[in-house]
Amino acid sequence: MVLRSKTFVETYREDLSLFRTIWLKCWWTILLVSIIVFPFMVGRYSLYTINLAGIYIIGAIGLNILTGYTGQISIGHAAFIAIGSYTTTILGERMGFLPFYIIIPLSGIIATLIGVLVGLPCLRLKGLYLAMATMSFGIVVQYVLFQWDSLTHGALGMAAPSVTFLGLKIDSDKKFYFLIAVIVFLLGFAAKNMMRMKIGRAFVAIRDRDIAADVIGVDLTRYKVMAFGISSFYAGVSGSLFAYYTTHVNPEYFTIFLSVEYLAMIIVGGMGSILGSILGAMFIGIIPEWLRIFFGFLGQSFHLTGLVFTQQLKVITYGVLIILFLIFESGGLFAIWQRVKTSFKSWPFTY
Incomplete structure (x- = not known):
């Protein structure tokens, strides 16, 4: 019996390639086709849930770069998402002539600048000290959004501008699906390559042992600030897309609980992994909605105490799933995927 050996390469360019084998290219082709046909095969509510999960993916990748790769704990991620959302709505209200493909990067850049100021x-x-500092920043941002009525309209929130591209108005779930999918692919691809470059290796060195990283020549100040800036950019883009998709933003959404939810995404998906960010965001974004539908049906079928009971049961089940997952699989969904992939490569052997 012949087992597949390691892929043979002759140049550094080939070694750094993301698509190193014909089988990998085939799988990516199948995935691309599946992504294209998916919105035509599911209902409107399922597509709405997937779109939100796609927006979560962008924010989760940003947080994983800061926390998973660089080791800087942040509980203020929701603040940068809020900055991206409100930058979009404010620019749409006061500079409505700007197209969305200008406003989205601008929202990310504004979030980046503030992220650098926070990181310094x-x-x-x-x-825990860093976690408390970032959490405090998140609380301050939410307070400002509530109190600065002349700019943010306070508790009333703000309406987002419409999205138009080449005369085509993007106003349906299917159209937003393709827009979100393109942005997720571009930012995910950029993050994956970034983590394979010098900057990614510096982030990992800081996470593993910052003193040793400093000794070997890694500029801790520079790379920590860069990690905050990059993470904030992804959060700002995620917030901008959220504003466009939901058409309205309100300070009540950007609480500390949203930051904790994003932390759960990267923990469940896998710390220090771009794919883990995607899997974790899909898990956290989709599973609660499925549980809500299931327990809603259960409550109606057995004449239980209605929405309150089903909502509580959904939260309990969701929490139990997360706890069990963290206890029995600390490496996250990415670790499970790695084991499955390795078992296929080594089958029928176990090593």
């Missing part, structure tokens, strides 16, 4: 005073903080 946090350079000497670690662990």
